[in-house]
Amino acid sequence: MRSKPTTGTAVPPADVRSPRNPSGPVDRRFANPAQLGPTGLLKPGWGLWQAGAGLVLVLALPLGATLALSAVLPFGPELVFVSLCFTWLVLLGASLLASRVWGFGSLAQDFGLRFKSIDLVIGLGVGIAARLVLALVQVLITLLWPLGEGEVLQGNAGLFLTGDTGWIFVNAVLGGALIAPFLEELFNRGLVLRAVQNGWWVRGSARGKVSAATERRSLTTATVVAILVSSLAFGLLHTGAVGDLRSSVYLLVGTFTVGVICGILTVWTGRLGPAIVTHVVFNGSAIGLLLILPPELLT
Template sequence: MSQSPSLNTVGNSRMRLANPAQLTPSGLVAPRWGVGLAFLGLLLVVLLPLLGTLALVEVIDFGPPLVFASLLLTWTAMLGVALYASRRQGFGSFVRDYGLRFRWIDLAVGLAVGIAARIVLAIVLAILTLLWPLEEGEVLSGNAELFLTGDTVWLIINGIMGGVLIAPFLEELFNRGVVLRGIQNAMWLRRTGSRKEKVSPAVQRRSITTATVFALLVSSLAFGLLHTGAVADLRSSVYLLLGTFTVGLMCGVLTVLTGRLGPAIITHVVFNGTGVALVLLIPPELLP
């Protein structure tokens, strides 16, 4: 059985992928929340907006106000799960539980990786199109158009404030905070203290590298699936899933390498911002 590492082992580079708050001089510690809460959180993030929108559509016509209401429900679910996990089953701090910290270097890293993500995604989708050619008259659809409808006020509220500023922050807090770290902990650690303790001593089940790779892939897939519900046809769903999986994976790698959410949040802001700019600035007939 693996034993809790000593202070020297905790500081070893082998632990560089872990949440820094879980590496203490006396050994590893783990919060009570894990993959179970992450899974329930994903269900809540899907069901609350879905059921809420279905109820609201009876009194609100489909359009920008309904989109905004659906966004509010999604953000409420994400923030609520993050708050519950941290306050009731964790360190009680977004900084320690999820690495919600920023440094000035995050601006440069986020800008570079956000633009790189756009370039990488364009190449990947171009290759996919070559392998799976579009049929004559076939048009791809995305989810950005949902947020960029209505007058200027709604464009600013849903598209700029919602899509570019608020969504990246809360989606990273939830997906790279709650989901990624929850899966990583479940794969990596076994708690040895009381089940009632919010934070307990822990020992390793398996390699932190193995646990992290698995957590990155699963959390990125979940992130992608959360974004595909807005499109109906198969090709558009595949393109959207591949795109969101790619940027989710890049944000996840940044999170575990730096131990912070700051670089991932800035990357997400840049990625969404460039997407909004492309939709607004490029004539529709030039888009695929």
């Protein structure tokens, strides 16, 4: 069951009409519940340019900071931690800024940052299933594009496992398995996915904060486009962690697949809880497997 809007207003009545289909109700199954006002649709002021600016910063700021610090710090757990901190700062900062300045002022209302107890069950099952699906996808890729003699695959999870036990706990367990999934879902399936969906689906009546909106295209089409675009952006953000083309392709396919799964969960439930738990299980299983299997077997 979809959660109720948290805007303090009632769900719009069933006879709210679509400008594109005056004879029928607005299709709102995949909408952010907070955007369903008592008399019609609502649109937050944040959108594609805020999401785009955030994506550029997520790529540029951590990379620039890491390159600058690499002149004084050797590659190791300290440099990995600093790079992670810059990434997390942008992910959280962009989401908070968009919500506070151009939206409802609530991460729950703007991006669906809500949890239910059932999300633990959903996330555990889907996270394990996603790991198995990805393994099958990578087997198919390998059959179609066989590895050359002596060629191995590089993954990005191994970056978290540098240093002693303390650093592995900080970078891998706290960072890779807990903090990163939370903030990446908030940004990618919260800000980016909803920005693309809103940009395709509705037109706001004013700039700035939340305003009344009218439907411009199909919500279903907008949702499919949003899931695909946000998943591609999510994948591209991870490919810079490896240096060769084949590993980049594998990593892109893997993260894109997980992004699609988490995107479907987000729009289906109307909240980020299931996607966050799924991401935690997915990343945690990779880190756990890296402790017992060769890194080149995993992404």
